Amino acid sequence: NAGVTQTPKFQVLKTGQSMTLQCAQDMNHNSMYWYRQDPGMGLRLIYYSASEGTTDKGEVPNGYNVSRLNKREFSLRLESAAPSQTSVYFCASRIFGTENNQPQHFGDGTRLSIL
Amino acid sequence: RKEVEQDPGPFNVPEGATVAFNCTYSNSASQSFFWYRQDCRKEPKLLMSVYSSGNEDGRFTAQLNRASQYISLLIRDSKLSDSATYLCVVNEGNDMRFGAGTRLTVKP
Numbered sequence: 131n132a133g134v135t136q137t138p139k140f141q142v143l144k145t146g147q148s149m150t151l152q153c154a155q156d157m158n159h160n161s162m163y164w165y166r167q168d169p170g171m172g173l174r175l176i177y178y179s180a181s182e183g184t185t186d187k188g189e190v191p192n193g194y195n196v197s198r199l200n201k202r203e204f205s206l207r208l209e210s211a212a213p214s215q216t217s218v219y220f221c222a223s224r225i226f227g228t229e230n231n232q233p234q235h236f237g238d239g240t241r242l243s244i245l
Numbered sequence: 246r247k248e249v250e251q252d253p254g255p256f257n258v259p260e261g262a263t264v265a266f267n268c269t270y271s272n273s274a275s276q277s278f279f280w281y282r283q284d285c286r287k288e289p290k291l292l293m294s295v296y297s298s299g300n301e302d303g304r305f306t307a308q309l310n311r312a313s314q315y316i317s318l319l320i321r322d323s324k325l326s327d328s329a330t331y332l333c334v335v336n337e338g339n340d341m342r343f344g345a346g347t348r349l350t351v352k353p
Contacts, residue, residue, distance in 0.1 A: 161339060172249070172332065172345040173289070180339045188340070220288055222341075231277035231336050236288040 132156050136221050136237035143211045143244045151206040151240050153221030161226040162204035163188075163234065164196060166217040173220060179204055180226060211244045218242070248272060249335050251344035259352055262323045266347045268333030269315045277336035278309055280318050282329045283346065289332055292318075323351045 137152045155162065160181045165173040165188075175188030179198040193215060195207045204223075208215060218241050222234040251268045258264050270278075278295035293300065295307040295316050306319040320327055328351045333344040 163341070165343075170253075170345070172343040174343075175340065178339065186339075218286075226339050233279050233281075233291045233294060233334075234341060236290070239286075239288050241286075 134221055134223055134235055134237035136219075136240050138240060139238060140241045141243070143208075143242070145211060145213060145244060147211050147244075148207065148209050149211065150208075151219055151221075151242075152203070153205065153237060154203045155221075155223040155235070156202065157223060157235065158201070159223035159225050159235075160201070161224050162198065163222040163224075164194075164204070164206045165220045165222065166190065166215075167220060167239075168217050176206065176219075213244050216242060216244045249333055249342045249344040251331075251333050251347045253345060253347060255348040255350055257350045257352060258323055260323055260325060262351075263319065263321050264323060264349065265320075266318045266331055266333075266349075267315055268317070268335075268344050269313075270333075270335045270342070271314070272335070272337055272342075273311075273314060275314075275335045275337050278307075278316050279334040279336070280305075280307055280316075281332040281334055281343075283332055284329050289343075292331070320349075323349075325351050325353065327351050 163178040164176040177196040221237040224234040225232045280292040281289040283289045299308040304321045330346040
């Protein structure tokens, strides 16, 4: 089972360049999430999508945009990359319901460096 | 005050030791609680959910204290392979809040 798949696994960008991080899940989960993790810090939520067709800002959304393309795919875009966005990015998904709070499943991560 | 706080450690323990981690959370309306394990430069992986009555999975025991707003993780008979960072996660609706993690190193 693939679970949550992220591409690319590594990327180096120059300041000002743009790129899109891709995430896909095959577990029929309704909710998907994008986090960043910096050294010595916990995961911080960038954006999430509770269900297909909806997206919401998390704790650190500035400088990012997202698209919930369909139930399986949730992409994260950096329009103009900045060195402060150097980080490890994790995508996650889970089943979310009012009475059934399931844990998240994570992708392998994308290691992004911006020079 | 951070929403989810953990002692960052590091905890350095010998094989066979018992070690306990605590995690406090600030939102009394939090609904679900989890412990994740994260190995260096890898993705977080679910270790166990935390239920109100407390739960055990082999050498691991998790407990929840809603009145004091903390959860705990106890690891008995530590193995070298338990060396990792342990993340406390608190669910608030569709938002999951992560602690910064507690680093554990188990030594021979």
